[in-house]
Amino acid sequence: xxxxxxxxxxxxxxxxxxxxxxxxxxxxxxxxxxxxxxxxxxxxxxxxxxxxxxxxxxxxxxxxxxxxxxxxxxxxxxxxxxxxxxxxxxxxxxxxxxxxxxxxxxxxxxxxxxxxxxxxxxxxx
Amino acid sequence: xxxxxxxxxxxxxxxxxxxxxxxxxxxxxxxxxxxxxxxxxxxxxxxxxxxxxxxxxxxxxxxxxxxxxxxxxxxxxxxxxxxxxxxxxxxxxxxxxxxxxxx
Amino acid sequence: xxxxxxxxxxxxxxxxxxxxxxxxxxxxxxxxxxxxxxxxxxxxxxxxxxxxxxxxxxxxxxxxxxxxxxxxxxxxxxxxxxxxxxxxxxxxxxxxxxxxxxxxxxxxxxxxxxxxxxxxxxxxxxxxxxxxxxxxxxxxxxxxxxxxxxxxxxxxxxxxxxxxxxxxxxxxxxxxxxxxxxxxxxxxxxxxxxxxxxxxxxxxxxxxxxxxxxxxxxxxxxxxxxxxxxxxxxxxxxxxxxxxxxxxxxxxxxxxxxxxxxxxxxxxxxxxxxxxxxxxxxxxxxxxxxxxxxxxxxxxxxxxxxxxxxxxxxxxxxxxxxxxxxxxxxxxxxxxxxxxxxxxxxxxxxxxxxxxxxxxxxxxxxxxxxxxxxxxxxxxxxxxxxxxxxxxxxxxxxxxxxxxxxxxxxxxxxxxxxxxxxxxxxxxxxxxxxxxxxxxxxxxxxxxxxxxxxxxxxxxxxxxxxxxxxxxxxxxxxxxxxxxxxxxxxxxxxxxxxxxxxxxxxxxxxxxxxxxxxxxxxxxxxxxxxxxxxxxxxxxxxxxxxxxxxxxxxxx
Ligand SMILES: [Mn+2]
Ligand SMILES: [Mn+2]
Numbered sequence: 064x065x066x067x068x069x070x071x072x073x074x075x076x077x078x079x080x081x082x083x084x085x086x087x088x089x090x091x092x093x094x095x096x097x098x099x100x101x102x103x104x105x106x107x108x109x110x111x112x113x114x115x116x117x118x119x120x121x122x123x124x125x126x127x128x129x130x131x132x133x134x135x136x137x138x139x140x141x142x143x144x145x146x147x148x149x150x151x152x153x154x155x156x157x158x159x160x161x162x163x164x165x166x167x168x169x170x171x172x173x174x175x176x177x178x179x180x181x182x183x184x185x186x187x188x
Numbered sequence: 189x190x191x192x193x194x195x196x197x198x199x200x201x202x203x204x205x206x207x208x209x210x211x212x213x214x215x216x217x218x219x220x221x222x223x224x225x226x227x228x229x230x231x232x233x234x235x236x237x238x239x240x241x242x243x244x245x246x247x248x249x250x251x252x253x254x255x256x257x258x259x260x261x262x263x264x265x266x267x268x269x270x271x272x273x274x275x276x277x278x279x280x281x282x283x284x285x286x287x288x289x290x291x
Numbered sequence: 292x293x294x295x296x297x298x299x300x301x302x303x304x305x306x307x308x309x310x311x312x313x314x315x316x317x318x319x320x321x322x323x324x325x326x327x328x329x330x331x332x333x334x335x336x337x338x339x340x341x342x343x344x345x346x347x348x349x350x351x352x353x354x355x356x357x358x359x360x361x362x363x364x365x366x367x368x369x370x371x372x373x374x375x376x377x378x379x380x381x382x383x384x385x386x387x388x389x390x391x392x393x394x395x396x397x398x399x400x401x402x403x404x405x406x407x408x409x410x411x412x413x414x415x416x417x418x419x420x421x422x423x424x425x426x427x428x429x430x431x432x433x434x435x436x437x438x439x440x441x442x443x444x445x446x447x448x449x450x451x452x453x454x455x456x457x458x459x460x461x462x463x464x465x466x467x468x469x470x471x472x473x474x475x476x477x478x479x480x481x482x483x484x485x486x487x488x489x490x491x492x493x494x495x496x497x498x499x500x501x502x503x504x505x506x507x508x509x510x511x512x513x514x515x516x517x518x519x520x521x522x523x524x525x526x527x528x529x530x531x532x533x534x535x536x537x538x539x540x541x542x543x544x545x546x547x548x549x550x551x552x553x554x555x556x557x558x559x560x561x562x563x564x565x566x567x568x569x570x571x572x573x574x575x576x577x578x579x580x581x582x583x584x585x586x587x588x589x590x591x592x593x594x595x596x597x598x599x600x601x602x603x604x605x606x607x608x609x610x611x612x613x614x615x616x617x618x619x620x621x622x623x624x625x626x627x628x629x630x631x632x633x634x635x636x637x638x639x640x641x642x643x644x645x646x647x648x649x650x651x652x653x654x655x656x657x658x659x660x661x662x663x664x665x666x667x668x669x670x671x672x673x674x675x676x677x678x679x680x681x682x683x684x685x686x687x688x689x690x691x692x693x694x695x696x697x698x699x700x701x702x703x704x705x706x707x708x709x710x711x712x713x714x715x716x717x718x719x720x721x722x723x724x725x726x727x728x729x730x731x732x733x734x735x736x737x738x739x740x741x742x743x744x745x746x747x748x749x750x751x752x753x754x755x756x757x758x759x760x761x762x763x764x765x766x767x768x769x770x771x772x773x774x775x776x777x778x779x780x781x782x783x784x785x786x787x788x789x790x791x792x793x794x795x796x797x798x799x800x801x802x803x804x805x806x807x808x809x810x811x812x813x814x815x816x817x818x819x820x821x822x823x824x825x826x827x828x829x830x831x832x833x834x835x836x837x838x839x840x841x842x843x844x845x846x847x
Binding site for chain 3: 258
C-alpha cells in the first residue's frame, strides 16, 4: 500500500470549508454515528486528548480538526480493513473551539463537532 | 533519528490494542523564541503502523498534534507474539521506526 | 447550668436524632470537605448560591428561608442554623461551634453502634485548609483520618501537596487501612489507572462497590505542575464502564464517592446507569435530603455533605435480593456542645497542634464585624484580604480566589493567625502584582464567571466568583460567556480595554509564578492586621446583579 502524498492544501487551509474541500469532503452531513469522546474543558490546551469514533460501516478515514487553530486539520487517519474505526490522539488547542471529526465511510463523508473549552484556571471549592 | 517510541500492544478477545508514545517537539512554526525569532515548523507529518506484515493505519499529521504525540487504535486479529511496527517521518525528512511485540 | 431555650431543646432532640435506629442492612457514613478543621469552628453558609438555566431554584441553589421551605426545616431550630445563614451571629451564640474531629469521632462511634459494619467514606479536601495541615504536609489529617476510622477516600486538594506525596500516603500511611479510589485519575502517558477505580466491601453479607470520582478539574483549578504526570476529567464513559465492571464483579450496591460538585453529580446521575447513590462534595452544599435523579437505568440518589466537619451524612439502605429496595438519609450536624469530645481524638489533636500553638494563637487584630467567606461573589473575610492586598501592594485592583473553604469569625472576636491560615493555607500562597490591561481583566472575570454560571454543569468548576477589590462591575449570571461582566469602573472611571491597571492577587496556578516566589499571602495580611489592631466590618465590594431577581439562591 503506497503512502498518499501529504495533503498540504488541507493542512494549510485557513477556513473550514477550504480544509473540507481539500480533503474531498464538501459539506459533510452531521451524523450521530460519529462520536467525539473528549473532556468538555481541556486540562491543558497544549495536550487535549480526543477520541474519534465511527459507528458507520466501511469507515476508511477519520480526521480531527480544530476550528480555531491556525492549522485547522490536526490529523487524518487512513484505516486498514481490519482496523476498528476509533482512534485516539492528543492535539493542541490555542483557545476554546469546536473540535470536528470527519469520517469517510463507504465513499461518503460524515461529521460531528464538540466544543472544548480552554480556560485560564484558578479558584475552587 | 529522534528518541525511541514507547509502544504497547495487547491482544484481548480477538482485538489488538496498540498505543504509541512518540518523542518529538512538534513545533508549530508560530512560536517565537526568547530573541523574538520565529521557531521554524518541525513536526511529524506521516505515521505508518503495521501489525505483522499488514499496514493497519496510515496517518497524516499537521502541527496541531501535541508535543510528544500519542496515538491509540485497535485492530481485529493479532495475537501474543505478533510484531507491531510503527514508523514516523517528519517535515525535515527525519524518520524513525520502532517495533514491539503483542502481549 | 442555665441554657438558652433553643439550646436546651436542641439537646433534648439531639439524643433522639443522633441515636435513631438504623434502617435496612447496609449503612454508609459520609464526610467531605472538612478542609483540615480538626477543632470546632463556626461556618456561615452562603446567602448567595445562584442557580442558572435549569438549575434555578433547584437544590443546591437555595439559600435562607427558601432553603428551609424547600427541605421543610423548621425555622429557628438548631438544624436551621446548621444549614443556613439566617440570623447567623445570634444563633452561633446560642448553638455554639460545629465540627471538630473529636466531636465527629464521638458521633461516628454513636452512629456506628446502631449500624454494625457501616462504611465510613471521605470525599476528599481533607488534608488542606489549616496551618497544621500545611506545615505537616497533610500528615495531621492523614493520621486523624486513620484514627477516625475512614475506610475509603477520594481526592482533590490533597493533590496540591504533589503527586508523589499523595502516592506516598496512599501506599504507606494508608496501607491496609484506607483505600484511595479514583476512576478518573490516569497516568498522562498511557492512561493507566493511578488508583483503584473502585473497591468492593462486604457489608453484612452484601457486596458494596464504592467508586471514586476525584475532582475532575484539579489540574485547571489548582497548579497543574503538582500533578504533572496525571490526568483527570469527568470521564463519564469510563464511569459507566466502571459501574458495569463493578456490577459484573458481583456488586449488589454501587455508590460513587464523588468530588464532582453537586451540579456535575446531578448531571452525571441523569446520564450514567446503575449507580444507587452518589455521595458528593466539593461545592460544600449541606443538603438535608438527597435529590432523586432518573436515568435510563433507573434512579440514583445524589447527596452533598457540606464542609468543614459540620456534618456527617448517614445513608441507610435496605438491600433485598441483590438490589436496593429502600433508603433513609440524614445529614447530621455536628454540634460540638451536644457531642462530648472523644478523648483519644482530642488528645491526638492537642498533640499535633502543640508545636505550632504559639504561632497559631497569635492575635493579629480584633474584628468588629462578622468575617465569613461563602457566597457566590464576595465574603467579608475575602474583603479583608482584598483590602490588605491593595493597601500593602499599593494596587488599585485586587483579586482573591473564590475558595469555598475558610471558617467564620464572630463580631468582637480576635482574628488569630489560625483564623487567617484557615483562609489562606495552600501550597502556592504567593502574592502577585501584575500590570493588566482592561481587556485582560474583563477576560479573567468572564472566564471565572463562566466556570460558575455555565448552564451546562460539566463546564462548571465548583468554586465561587473571583473576589474583586477596587473594581466595580455588574454581573448578569444568565448571560452567555463574554457578556456577563459589564459596567467595569475603577475609582468611578470606566475601565478602558487598552489601559493598564495595577492588580494585586494571590494563589497563582502557573509554574512561572512559583519560580517568581512571591510572599505568602498570610504574611502580608498578618502584617496589615497587626498594624490595624481593630478591624471594622469590611465594606463588601459586590457586583450589581442583573437577571436574577427573585432567584431563590439569593436572600431577599
Ligand atoms: Mn472543598
Ligand atoms: Mn474541592
